[in-house]
Amino acid sequence: MVTVKQVEDDNLVSKGAIPEQLKCPRFCFRDIRIPLYRFSSQSLLDDSPFEGHVCITEDEQSALDSLLLAQWEDKMWKGILRYDVTTSEIKVIFGRRKFIAQLNERLGMDYVPKPEPDKICGQGNLSEFQRTKHQEEFLFYVASGEMAIPELVPSAAMPDGAVLIIINEIPVEYGHVFLVPCGSDSLAQVLDTKSLEMVARFAVEINNCSFRLFYDCPTAGTSHRYFEACYFPSPLPVELTPVDTFFHEGRRGMRISAVTDFPIKTLLFESKKKFKRMVEVLVEICCQLQEKNIPYNLLISDCGKKIFLFLQKQNMANSGTLSAWECGGYFLFQSRSEFDQATEETMLNKLRDVSLDDEGFQVVKELCCSIADKFAA
Amino acid sequence: MESQLNFNIENSFDSRYSFCARQALDDLPYSFTITDPSISGHPIVFASEGFLKVFGYSKDEVVGKNGRVFQGPKTDRKSVMEIREAIREERSMQINLLNYRKDGTPFWMLFHLSPVFSEEDGRVVHFVGVQLPILPPRRPRWSASGVVRNGANLCEEGDRVCGNTNIMFGSCRRELCSDTPVELSRVLALESVLDDSSRERHSLPRAGILSSSLNISLGRIKQSFVLTDPHLPDMPIVYASDAFLRMTGYARDEVLGHNCRFLSGADTDFSTLYQIKESIKTEQACTVRILNYRKDKSSFWNYLHISPVRNASGKVAYFVGVQIEEGCKNQDRNGLCPEMRHRSVVGAVKVAVRSLSMGAGPSRS
Numbered sequence: 103m104v105t106v107k108q109v110e111d112d113n114l115v116s117k118g119a120i121p122e123q124l125k126c127p128r129f130c131f132r133d134i135r136i137p138l139y140r141f142s143s144q145s146l147l148d149d150s151p152f153e154g155h156v157c158i159t160e161d162e163q164s165a166l167d168s169l170l171l172a173q174w175e176d177k178m179w180k181g182i183l184r185y186d187v188t189t190s191e192i193k194v195i196f197g198r199r200k201f202i203a204q205l206n207e208r209l210g211m212d213y214v215p216k217p218e219p220d221k222i223c224g225q226g227n228l229s230e231f232q233r234t235k236h237q238e239e240f241l242f243y244v245a246s247g248e249m250a251i252p253e254l255v256p257s258a259a260m261p262d263g264a265v266l267i268i269i270n271e272i273p274v275e276y277g278h279v280f281l282v283p284c285g286s287d288s289l290a291q292v293l294d295t296k297s298l299e300m301v302a303r304f305a306v307e308i309n310n311c312s313f314r315l316f317y318d319c320p321t322a323g324t325s326h327r328y329f330e331a332c333y334f335p336s337p338l339p340v341e342l343t344p345v346d347t348f349f350h351e352g353r354r355g356m357r358i359s360a361v362t363d364f365p366i367k368t369l370l371f372e373s374k375k376k377f378k379r380m381v382e383v384l385v386e387i388c389c390q391l392q393e394k395n396i397p398y399n400l401l402i403s404d405c406g407k408k409i410f411l412f413l414q415k416q417n418m419a420n421s422g423t424l425s426a427w428e429c430g431g432y433f434l435f436q437s438r439s440e441f442d443q444a445t446e447e448t449m450l451n452k453l454r455d456v457s458l459d460d461e462g463f464q465v466v467k468e469l470c471c472s473i474a475d476k477f478a479a
Numbered sequence: 480m481e482s483q484l485n486f487n488i489e490n491s492f493d494s495r496y497s498f499c500a501r502q503a504l505d506d507l508p509y510s511f512t513i514t515d516p517s518i519s520g521h522p523i524v525f526a527s528e529g530f531l532k533v534f535g536y537s538k539d540e541v542v543g544k545n546g547r548v549f550q551g552p553k554t555d556r557k558s559v560m561e562i563r564e565a566i567r568e569e570r571s572m573q574i575n576l577l578n579y580r581k582d583g584t585p586f587w588m589l590f591h592l593s594p595v596f597s598e599e600d601g602r603v604v605h606f607v608g609v610q611l612p613i614l615p616p617r618r619p620r621w622s623a624s625g626v627v628r629n630g631a632n633l634c635e636e637g638d639r640v641c642g643n644t645n646i647m648f649g650s651c652r653r654e655l656c657s658d659t660p661v662e663l664s665r666v667l668a669l670e671s672v673l674d675d676s677s678r679e680r681h682s683l684p685r686a687g688i689l690s691s692s693l694n695i696s697l698g699r700i701k702q703s704f705v706l707t708d709p710h711l712p713d714m715p716i717v718y719a720s721d722a723f724l725r726m727t728g729y730a731r732d733e734v735l736g737h738n739c740r741f742l743s744g745a746d747t748d749f750s751t752l753y754q755i756k757e758s759i760k761t762e763q764a765c766t767v768r769i770l771n772y773r774k775d776k777s778s779f780w781n782y783l784h785i786s787p788v789r790n791a792s793g794k795v796a797y798f799v800g801v802q803i804e805e806g807c808k809n810q811d812r813n814g815l816c817p818e819m820r821h822r823s824v825v826g827a828v829k830v831a832v833r834s835l836s837m838g839a840g841p842s843r844s
Binding site: 277353 | 520545564698699700701788789792814815816818819820823825826829830833834838
């Protein structure tokens with residue numbers, strides 16, 4: 103049994119001098135008070151990330167999972183969401199791969215351009231930022247903690263190094279949220295280790311196999327570090343596909359594998375020990391991909407134990423044309439006729455068309471090995 | 480409460496199979512376990528002598544535990560996931576798996592899993608797991624040619640092993656489905672029910688029966704709640720959590736199949752009942768305070784939230800009712816206020832039910 107220590111006030115938030123970076127006007131929303139979940143001090147990301155962790159038992163829903171589901175359902179109840187995603191029909195597309203299709207007729211009608219979270223924590227014209235509109239979409243903060251067990255503070259201002267969880271009002275699946283790292287180093291241009299560690303930890307503590315985390319690489323000339331997540335009802339096709347390991351350091355160290363026979367070129371990163379180092383390696387790889395203009399997406403699944411890296415081919419806009427869940431094999435259709443006529447072949451083609459080619463894939467695999475070796479040394 | 484869980488576990492085997500069946504199974508030299516997916520945590524309810532010998536545990540150390548306690552750091556996660564998927568889809572499978580004995584030593588085994596279907600209503604009542612220790616697979620799991628899904632063709636030994644597994648598995652199944660040692664014809668007839676290779680059971684659960692994977696998912700939710708089915712006459716309860724049974728004092732079989740009105744009594748407010756009925760009719764969620772009665776006739780104020788829950792078709796499949804007893808020393812472990820506790824149960828149930836009835840191919844309306 104896990105107990106969450108509930109603290110009545112936010113004395114834990116540092117009241118010292120505001121660091122230089124935080125004086126930037128983009129942090130004007132800092133005094134918005136919402137629940138705060140602090141991880142326990144036991145670090146998940148050192149040597150034994152997934153064994154004997156004090157707050158994770160598989161037999162019951164975790165505290166973080168309860169919090170996220172409660173907040174999400176509450177917003178649904180209060181009408182913040184544009185539609186009830188559970189009314190969208192889903193089916194498995196007939197075939198060996200078990201691609202999943204969703205009929206979502208509302209998505210097209212209510213389309214709001216994706217980069218909205220950037221206006222909160224990244225670049226963007228702050229005068230457009232409507233604080234009141236967005237405030238009700240904020241669910242809670244997640245931050246590291248000092249106690250032996252996780253803490254839930256009912257209402258707190260944003261602490262340093264927090265990740266802000268925002269509801270996505272046009273959800274792709276139940277529980278769809280944005281995870282926006284708002285740390286003091288948010289001036290960074292690319293995906294960074296701290297953010298990836300925090301969101302991976304989030305996935306581990308949610309401890310719900312339906313929960314997946316995504317990251318789509320930014321389009322050229324922009325940067326963002328926000329992630330997305332939601333609960334998918336069944337395995338994604340990429341998770342069921344066999345892999346071929348081409349790098350591993352010892353039995354419990356990092357393992358990098360290529361997903362075989364999948365229409366889009368995909369790598370899988372796993373590590374039983376030295377999870378932190380794997381995150382560093384992955385971030386370095388993504389930086390290099392960005393420099394080489396290779397669009398990519400990340401999918402974190404199996405409660406944080408697996409990280410898939412999808413590789414798309416270079417294109418004029420230097421941005422990925424598919425989102426991470428599409429790469430994983432989950433597709434949305436906006437019309438009944440498209441939904442009814444979807445076949446495995448069309449899905450395969452959709453993925454193949456954007457995939458990095460064999461040659462490029464070989465280069466990336468070699469890059470992974472050399473970076474992994476460098477960090478292993 | 481522990482004693483209720485222990486009772487369920489002890490009862491799981493004995494309520495279905497006779498004493499003779501237990502004896503017959505005890506005589507089989509093989510290593511196998513029987514698990515019950517309808518009990519929270521999907522625990523082992525029977526472990527053979529062969530199993531205890533292979534793993535080095537005593538019966539008391541094993542009954543009530545989930546199979547994952549025999550896994551360890553080197554156990555391949557993908558294999559574990561495949562097993563989980565097979566349980567979810569209620570089908571048989573076979574895989575090489577690394578397990579750990581009580582003394583911590585790891586060993587490879589060929590693991591065969593199969594559901595046991597009830598003769599009466601066709602739902603899965605147990606899973607049988609057979610463990611056959613084998614030499615380590617010739618090539619390591621992460622071989623150049625990729626992971627072999629079922630592990631059956633890794634080496635010649637595998638073929639012989641599979642043959643043996645089927646034989647021992649067949650005898651397990653035979654023992655389980657016969658009440659007493661019986662004529663061949665009856666065994667063959669029952670065998671065809673359990674024959675997983677030609678399983679024609681329709682994917683939609685029969686009236687009122689929940690799939691074992693839904694049972695397992697719902698078992699993780701520790702609050703008091705029930706699931707009712709609006710498509711069945713009189714909208715009966717089809718799932719009740721352990722916490723609900725504790726709160727109301729009823730046993731599970733006294734509650735399943737009945738409409739929730741048994742909780743109402745002399746002083747329950749009519750207008751509240753009407754409000755609930757109207758919400759259900761319009762497929763809306765509602766929150767009410769209602770006076771309810773336990774089995775022992777004592778009353779309590781129930782802070783109740785009811786919400787429709789949809790499955791893959793997008794249509795309402797169930798209603799979930801979440802109960803919070805007012806005034807009770809609500810030991811909420813997650814630090815959430817009552818409204819939020821309602822919501823977290825609704826969310827978890829919605830996620831669990833969302834994948835139900837996900838058909839393949841052209842959509843049905």
